[in-house]
Structures are given as C-alpha cells and as structure tokens.
Amino acid sequence: MSDSAEDTVAPPLLEVTDYRVGFRTERGLAKAVDGISFTLEQGKTLGIVGESGSGKSVLNRSIMGLVASSRQVEQGSVKYKGQEIVNNDRQNFWGKDMSMIFQDPMTSLNPVMRIGKQITEPIRKHLGLDKKAAIERAVELLTSVGIPEPAKRIDQYPHELSGGMRQRVMIAIALSAEPDFLVADEPTTALDVTVQKYILDLLNDLQAERHMAMTLITHDLGVARGRTDDIMVMYGGRVMEYAPTDTLFSEMRHPYTEALMSSIPRLSYPKHTRLEPIPGTPPDIVSPPPGCRFAPRCKYAQPECIESSPELSSWSNHRWACFFPVGTDQGNAALERNEAAGVTAVGLPVRKREAV
Amino acid sequence: MAGSGKAHLRAEGEALLRVDNLVVEFPVGKGRVVHAVTDVSFDIIEGETLGLVGESGCGKSTTAKAVIQLPRPTGGSVVFEGKDLAQLKGEELRRMRPEIQMIFQDPISSLNPRRRVFDIVSEGVSVWSGKGDAGFATDRVARIIEEVGLDVETAREKRAHEYSGGQCQRISVARALVLDPKIIVCDEPVSALDVSVQAQVLNLLEDMKDRYGLTLLFISHDLSVVKNVSDRIAVMYLGKLCEVGDSDEIFADPAHPYTRLLLSAIPDADNELNMEAQTLEGELPSPITPPPGCRFHTRCPKVQDVCRSEEPQMASTGGADHFVACHFPDLVESAVTVS
Numbered sequence: 001m002s003d004s005a006e007d008t009v010a011p012p013l014l015e016v017t018d019y020r021v022g023f024r025t026e027r028g029l030a031k032a033v034d035g036i037s038f039t040l041e042q043g044k045t046l047g048i049v050g051e052s053g054s055g056k057s058v059l060n061r062s063i064m065g066l067v068a069s070s071r072q073v074e075q076g077s078v079k080y081k082g083q084e085i086v087n088n089d090r091q092n093f094w095g096k097d098m099s100m101i102f103q104d105p106m107t108s109l110n111p112v113m114r115i116g117k118q119i120t121e122p123i124r125k126h127l128g129l130d131k132k133a134a135i136e137r138a139v140e141l142l143t144s145v146g147i148p149e150p151a152k153r154i155d156q157y158p159h160e161l162s163g164g165m166r167q168r169v170m171i172a173i174a175l176s177a178e179p180d181f182l183v184a185d186e187p188t189t190a191l192d193v194t195v196q197k198y199i200l201d202l203l204n205d206l207q208a209e210r211h212m213a214m215t216l217i218t219h220d221l222g223v224a225r226g227r228t229d230d231i232m233v234m235y236g237g238r239v240m241e242y243a244p245t246d247t248l249f250s251e252m253r254h255p256y257t258e259a260l261m262s263s264i265p266r267l268s269y270p271k272h273t274r275l276e277p278i279p280g281t282p283p284d285i286v287s288p289p290p291g292c293r294f295a296p297r298c299k300y301a302q303p304e305c306i307e308s309s310p311e312l313s314s315w316s317n318h319r320w321a322c323f324f325p326v327g328t329d330q331g332n333a334a335l336e337r338n339e340a341a342g343v344t345a346v347g348l349p350v351r352k353r354e355a356v
Numbered sequence: 357m358a359g360s361g362k363a364h365l366r367a368e369g370e371a372l373l374r375v376d377n378l379v380v381e382f383p384v385g386k387g388r389v390v391h392a393v394t395d396v397s398f399d400i401i402e403g404e405t406l407g408l409v410g411e412s413g414c415g416k417s418t419t420a421k422a423v424i425q426l427p428r429p430t431g432g433s434v435v436f437e438g439k440d441l442a443q444l445k446g447e448e449l450r451r452m453r454p455e456i457q458m459i460f461q462d463p464i465s466s467l468n469p470r471r472r473v474f475d476i477v478s479e480g481v482s483v484w485s486g487k488g489d490a491g492f493a494t495d496r497v498a499r500i501i502e503e504v505g506l507d508v509e510t511a512r513e514k515r516a517h518e519y520s521g522g523q524c525q526r527i528s529v530a531r532a533l534v535l536d537p538k539i540i541v542c543d544e545p546v547s548a549l550d551v552s553v554q555a556q557v558l559n560l561l562e563d564m565k566d567r568y569g570l571t572l573l574f575i576s577h578d579l580s581v582v583k584n585v586s587d588r589i590a591v592m593y594l595g596k597l598c599e600v601g602d603s604d605e606i607f608a609d610p611a612h613p614y615t616r617l618l619l620s621a622i623p624d625a626d627n628e629l630n631m632e633a634q635t636l637e638g639e640l641p642s643p644i645t646p647p648p649g650c651r652f653h654t655r656c657p658k659v660q661d662v663c664r665s666e667e668p669q670m671a672s673t674g675g676a677d678h679f680v681a682c683h684f685p686d687l688v689e690s691a692v693t694v695s
Contacts, residue, residue, distance in 0.1 A: 051550045051551065051552060052550050162639060162640070163412070164639075165639075192411040192412055192577055193411075193577065193578075193579065193618065193621040193622055193623075194411060194617065194618060194621045194635075194636040195411075196621065196623070197620075197621035197623070197635060198635055198636070200623070201635065219550060219551055220551070220623065222580075222622070222623035222624045223623045225623070226623070227623075259552070260551065260552065263551050263552045263554070263555035264551055264555070264580070265555075265558070265580045265581050265583065265584035266580065266624060267579075267580055267583060267607060267622065267624045269583075269584060270604060271583060271584060271585070271586060271587065271603045271604055272562065272584070272585070272587075273584060274559060274562070275555035275558055275559055275584070276555065277552050277553070277555035277556040277559060278552035278555075281520070
C-alpha cells in the first residue's frame with residue numbers, strides 16, 4: 001500500500017514498516033510479530049484474521065503501546081500521522097488519537113464503578129469538560145450507541161447490563177474522546193449472533209460518521225467480510241496474504257487462507273458436510289520452521305517451501321507470501337504432485353480431492 | 357414465541373428420547389420464579405442429531421441439563437427407553453446414567469488438570485465394571501483414546517493441563533464414549549475452540565456418531581455449526597420452542613419471524629437472509645415475568661393483537677418435516693396453495 005502515494009499528500013494515518021515484537025523467554029525470543037508492514041488510511045477498516053496465537057492481538061496491542069512487559073522487544077517502525085511511535089511513550093495518544101475495544105465486555109469494565117463515572121473519566125481528562133458537561137456528553141454518547149434510557153443507565157453498575165449493552169458502553173468509552181484510530185479486538189466474539197450483528201453495524205455507522213480508521217481483529221472470516229476494506233491474514237506472526245476484501249474472497253492465493261476458509265462450516269453446505277480441518281498445530285514462535293511458517297501444515301508444500309521462506313509479493317494491492325499460490329499454474333502443479341505422491345514435501349499425507 | 361403443542365413429535369415409541377411438557381423453574385426469592393424452560397416438548401429418533409439453537413438465556417442449556425436430570429426438571433417427563441427419567445429415583449436413575457453422557461462447553465475446566473488423562477477417561481469404566489474385568493476395561497479405554505486421535509502412552513503419562521483446548525475436548529469425547537452411551541448431550545462443544553480445531557472436533561463427533569450409532573442432542577449458538585451437524589433443528593426463545601424441523605429446510609425457508617431474524621444475523625458469505633436489513637430490536641424480556649401470549653411478541657416485526665393474548669401452538673408449515681409455533685408464519689408459497 002506504500003506504492004499508492006500518488007494522491008495522498010498527508011502521511012497515512014498509520015504506517016507500519018517491518019514491525020517486530022518479541023518476548024524474551026527462557027527458551028529464547030518468542031517472535032510474536034515477525035516483520036509486518038501495512039498502511040492504514042483515514043476512514044478505512046483493516047480486518048486482521050488468523051487463529052489464536054497468530055500474533056494479531058499482540059500486533060495491535062503493541063502498536064498501541066499496551067503491552068507493559070519488560071520482556072517485550074519492539075523493533076521496526078510504526079508512524080502515526082507521520083510521527084514515529086515505536087519505543088516512544090504512547091500514553092498521550094490514548095483516547096484522543098487511538099482507542100481500543102476489547103473482546104470481553106464482562107471483564108473490561110470496572111465492576112464497582114458506575115457506568116457514568118467510567119464514561120465521564122476519559123471525557124473530563126481528554127476534552128477538559130466539567131462534571132456537568134461531561135455527564136451530558138456521556139448521555140449523548142450512550143444514545144449514539146443505542147442504549148435505551150441513557151440518563152438512567154449512567155447511575156447503574158456494569159452487572160446490571162447485558163453483555164451486548166456492556167459492549168455498547170465499551171464502544172461509548174472508546175469513542176468518548178473522538179479518536180482517529182480504533183482497534184476492535186474481537187469485539188463480538190463473546191456475544192450472540194443477533195447482538196453481534198447490531199454491534200458490527202453500529203461500529204460501521206459510527207466509523208463512517210466520524211471518518212475513523214479501524215482495525216477489526218477477528219478469527220471469523222465471515223465477520224471480516226462485508227465489514228472491512230482490506231483483510232490481512234496472519235499466521236505465526238507473519239502476513240500470509242493481504243488483499244482488498246472482495247479480492248481475497250474471490251481469488252484467494254495463500255493455501256492458509258484457503259485452509260482457513262474450508263475449515264468453517266458454511267450455510268450453503270448441506271447438512272453433515274465433512275469439514276476440512278487444518279492438520280497439525282500452529283508453529284512454535286520461539287524456534288519457527290526455517291522455511292514457510294505454514295509449510296508443515298500445507299497440502300501444497302514442496303521442498304522449496306521447507307528451505308526458504310517466501311517474501312510477501314509487492315506487485316499489486318493483492319499480496320501473498322507463497323511460492324505455490326492457490327489457483328495459479330505453480331500452485332495447481334504443486335498440489336497435483338503432492339496428491340500423486342500422497343504426501344507433501346514435509347511428509348504430511350494428502351488425500352486426493354474428490355470431484356465436486 | 358411461541359409455543360406449546362406437540363404437532364412436531366413423532367409417533368410414540370418411534371423416538372429414543374421423548375421430552376414432554378418440560379418445565380424448569382428456579383425460585384429467586386420473594387416468591388418470584390425464573391421460568392427458564394416452559395412447556396417444551398421434543399423427541400429424538402435413534403441415530404438422529406437434534407440441534408438446539410437460540411440466544412444466551414433462552415434456556416437451551418437448562419433443557420439439556422434437565423434431560424440428564426441435573427438438576428431435575430420442575431415438571432414434565434423425559435422418557436428414555438420406556439422409562440420416565442424424571443420419576444426414577446436413586447439406584448434406578450443411577451443405572452440409567454451410563455446411557456446418556458454429556459460433553460461440556462469449556463474443555464479445559466471440565467477436566468481435572470492434575471489427573472492423568474488415562475485415569476480421567478477410565479473413571480467411568482472403573483465405576484461401572486467393578487473389579488472383575490479390569491483387563492477388558494483397560495483395553496476399551498485405550499482403544500477409545502486412540503479413536504479420538506490421542507496417543508495412549510502419552511495419555512498414561514500426561515495430565516490434563518498438558519493438553520491444548522482441542523485435545524482436551526477430544527478427551528471429553530473419549531470420556532463420554534467410554535461407557536458406550538446411547539445418547540450424548542453436547543453443550544456448546546466447540547464454542548471455545550479455534551476454527552481449525554473446531555472442524556477437527558466436529559468431524560470427530562460425526563465419526564464417533566457413525567461408529568457407535570450415537571444419538572446426539574447438540575446445543576450451540578453458532579448456527580452454521582448447528583446446521584452442519586444436525587438432522588433436525590429446534591429453535592428456542594425465552595424458554596419455549598418456536599420452530600422445529602429438518603435443518604436444511606429451516607435454513608432454506610425459516611417460517612418463524614424469530615428464526616428469520618436469527619438467521620439473518622449470521623455473518624456468512626453465503627447468507628442470503630443477511631441482505632435483509634432487519635435487526636432484532638430491544639432486549640430479551642425477563643424470564644421472571646415472561647410476556648403473555650407469544651413470548652416473542654415484544655420484539656416481533658409482525659406482531660398483531662392476537663399475539664399479545666393468545667399463545668400460538670406448534671403446527672405444520674406444509675413442508676415435509678417443518679413445524680412452527682406462530683400466528684403469522686412465513687410460509688412457502690407452494691405450501692400455502694396446496695393447503
């Protein structure tokens with residue numbers, strides 16, 4: 001996305017270049033985020049998709065400077081509105097510039113503090129309003145996130161609200177100081193489908209209204225589809241594929257994206273359709289495999305994949321890190337070779353696909 | 357929603373498990389009562405998977421627990437192999453326990469982290485087989501641990517906390533299978549798992565179902581998962597059933613307004629209903645004072661006066677195996693003209 005500099009005069013809202021986050025452990029450095037680059041423009045949404053342990057949460061929390069660990073090692077560059085923030089204190093960005101919604105609305109609110117106090121605190125700190133004005137603003141915010149009887153709610157405690165309500169309060173708090181960049185870390189994973197739809201619609205509306213940039217972290221490709229402009233698929237701390245949302249679903253190139261898609265039960269499948277799980281386990285991030293991180297679980301894997309690690313391609317806005325991309329001649333040939341041999345270069349058994 | 361009625365039940369004797377007029381209530385003091393499950397009836401034929409879906413708080417887990425008599429329902433009967441479990445007491449009920457097993461939502465907290473996995477799985481066998489045929493029991497445990505995809509030797513050595521979430525759910529499956537049950541109640545078995553692991557566990561459940569001729573009561577809030585594993589689906593709302601039927605049929609032509617709203621909320625690329633700009637308005641009413649008439653009337657887009665006073669009864673939609681409890685169901689056109 002750095003090559004789309006032709007019509008943007010101002011620096012992009014967020015420019016991440018070769019960003020690395022590691023944690024010192026007894027066994028060595030756990031490379032949770034291993035050289036990630038992306039750009040996020042004002043008003044856009046980036047979906048970040050991957051399994052647990054892919055580094056998607058660490059990436060976002062580290063960008064925000066929320067990982068308070070002396071064992072953390074941060075390298076590379078993250079520019080927020082052109083200003084370098086890596087290894088700088090990011091606390092003065094919180095609230096007004098960047099804000100975050102967490103996964104679990106049950107535990108991210110303070111259970112012994114009234115809703116009103118929790119919303120007015122950032123308002124008073126960041127916008128400098130007095131108590132009365134802050135309460136008025138809090139009521140406005142609660143109205144904007146669709147909470148009925150907001151004037152009554154501000155005197156209630158979190159336990160008096162349902163999960164969906166609490167997540168709306170979280171959104172209200174996150175948006176209270178009008179941030180330009182919002183991180184939504186699995187905002188609906190703990191919620192029912194109906195509430196999930198409401199919250200995602202609400203985030204979309206508020207984002208459009210405020211022209212805010214957002215990263216939507218999710219393990220659910222269905223959630224990311226239709227709610228994002230671009231999607232970044234992460235695995236083992238690296239980007240496997242990066243594409244405009246529509247392109248990703250119509251011409252996915254990375255075997256991992258394909259594997260992730262085919263492991264999900266889809267509504268169009270008839271009942272008792274056999275799912276295709278991803279074999280094996282996620283990589284060890286302390287001593288990852290030398291080649292492609294996904295090679296041990298990949299049905300396309302060739303000797304090349306074990307020896308060297310593919311770079312993320314850079315010739316278009318659809319990028320992938322794979323020697324044998326899905327749907328290309330190389331990819332098809334690789335899969336055919338593996339199917340004929342019954343095993344991949346790594347030794348993973350491959351069964352021949354049945355004709356659909 | 358809806359309602360009561362038993363039009364959706366199959367002939368007596370045909371079903372392996374038949375639940376009639378199940379009521380579960382919890383007193384909450386001052387004479388108030390939570391009506392968790394009210395007058396719910398359903399049945400499961402041998403070898404069938406019944407999916408129970410609904411939002412949190414609709415009573416689906418309570419229903420499942422009432423089936424295995426933990427705790428006992430307030431009213432109604434749960435007939436399994438001709439015996440009403442709700443009436444059985446003490447030793448008689450205990451004798452039935454191996455026949456109906458359960459798999460819980462959180463695989464990690466449902467296993468004792470400090471016990472060896474082999475011991476966890478063999479606990480049921482050692483309780484039931486006495487001391488006589490210990491050798492047979494050990495063989496069986498070993499075979500089942502292997503069948504769920506775990507290594508037996510490792511299972512003898514390692515303790516539950518050394519296993520990942522997906523592996524723990526495999527252990528739970530093994531623990532449920534080891535007593536050769538007829539029915540397994542699965543309460544959100546894959547909700548806590550990652551998508552790729554979820555697929556593994558779902559496939560495992562299907563394999564085990566085929567191999568052991570199991571009958572499953574499968575509870576989940578994830579509609580795509582339920583659709584995939586179930587033969588028949590029952591949709592619950594606030595302690596009542598609103599729609600029951602063949603899973604493909606319900607997903608193709610949802611007849612109840614609540615089912616429609618529920619399905620339209622699924623974030624799935626193939627979801628045609630997702631295009632509908634409907635959203636479920638308002639909050640779930642309190643189960644302490646459920647709305648009269650159809651319980652869904654407070655949030656229903658099609659509500660009429662009759663819905664506020666009269667409870668709809670389960671009736672056929674005209675589809676082959678599709679029943680709905682609604683005064684104004686969305687019926688497929690062909691079905692309407694036929695009737």
